[in-house]
Amino acid sequence: MKRLTKALGRTSSKLLLALSANDKNIFTISDAQKVVKTSSAATRILLSDLVNKKWLIRLVPGKYLIVPLSAGEKAEYSENWYVIAKHLIEPNPYYISHYSALDIHKMITQPIMTVYISTPKRRKKAKILGANYRFIYAKLPKVWGIEEVWAKPTEKVKVSDLERTVIDCLDNPKLCGGISELAKGLWTKRKEIGYERLAKYVERFSSKAVAKRLGFLLELYEIGEDVLAKLKRSISPSFVLLDPSLPAGGKYLSSWKLRVNLDPKELREIIKT
Structure with missing residues (x-):
């Protein structure tokens, strides 16, 4: 406490210690005002000073994050x-x-x-x-x-939720590390996924590409077989890439209207690791 008070001053150290003690690493101006018991204007000045001194990070106007009070390599994981x-x-x-x-x-x-x-x-x-x-x-x-x-x-x-996560990743594989990364996750959670819900989500999401990619993966891994026919009714005649985050190439698969630009053997192997 003495060390912190010396570095910051009594009011600032009181504020940071009180907020941290109450698990308020993220707090508002109102939260701070309740601790220091000063006017809104004075509290804003105090907080601005702490931001300048790098004791706080302003997340958005009126909301702050306490920079870890303890030093060290792990400090960034405090919140x-x-x-x-x-x-x-x-x-x-x-x-x-x-x-x-x-x-x-x-x-x-x-x-x-x-x-x-x-x-x-x-x-x-x-x-x-x-x-x-x-x-x-x-x-x-x-x-x-x-x-x-x-x-x-x-x-x-x-x-x-689990099913919506699968849909989003199939829609934009680039934002999940690619189809191979999603495939590993799909296999890991194969017993927890609600396949009927997944098929309903595909319909609600209204993406033919998602239906094609999902159908291919379910068929490849022999899971969710009860919804394959429903997914096939959702596909269109045009071909799309299995993984649009990778270069175009590979064989055309007419059953799912996909250009399979990722080796199916590789997709089968990754679930074994």
């Missing part, structure tokens, strides 16, 4: 990245999506340094404490298939 994402975009509609949703649903094993947030609010990307925040524009009618999960013991975040 959950998904919680930060939530506070960056609320009160606008949002959900954690794509590669980040795969991570939350434990469908991947590789660490990721980018947090993907789908939202109808257009926002520039940001970088905060070692993580990149990328906002994916989604029209409001596309914001569905969402659930709330505990990101930390005291706070929930919104994330695409």
Whole structure:
């Protein structure tokens, strides 16, 4: 306490310690004002000074993140990245999506340094404490298939549910590390996925390409066979790439109207690792 007071001054140190003690690493001007008991104007000046001294990060106007009080290499992980994402975009509609949703649903094993947030609010990307925040524009009618999960013991975040995560990744494989990355996750969660719900989501999402890619993967892995006929009724005559994040090439598969630019043998092998 004495060390912090010497570095910051009594009022500033009191503020940071009180907020941290109450798990308020992310807080508002009103939260700060309740601790320091000064006017709104005086509190804003105090917070601005702490931002300049790099004790705080201003996430959005009126909302701040405490930079870790302890030094060291692990300091940037003091606050959950998904919680930060939530506070960056609320009160606008949002959900954690794509590669980040795969991570939350434990469908991947590789660490990721980018947090993907789908939202109808257009926002520039940001970088905060070692993580990149990328906002994916989604029209409001596309914001569905969402659930709330505990990101930390005291706070929930919104994330695409298991089936919607699969749909989003099939729609834009580039945002999830490619079809091969999704395929591993699909296989990992094959016993938890609701295939009827997945087929209904494909219909609601209204993407022929998604239906084709999903049908191919389900058939390849011999899972969700009960919905294959329904998916085939959703496809169109034109061919699309299996993985649009990869160069065009490969054989044309007429049954799913796909150009398979990723070796099926490779896709079968990756689920064994």
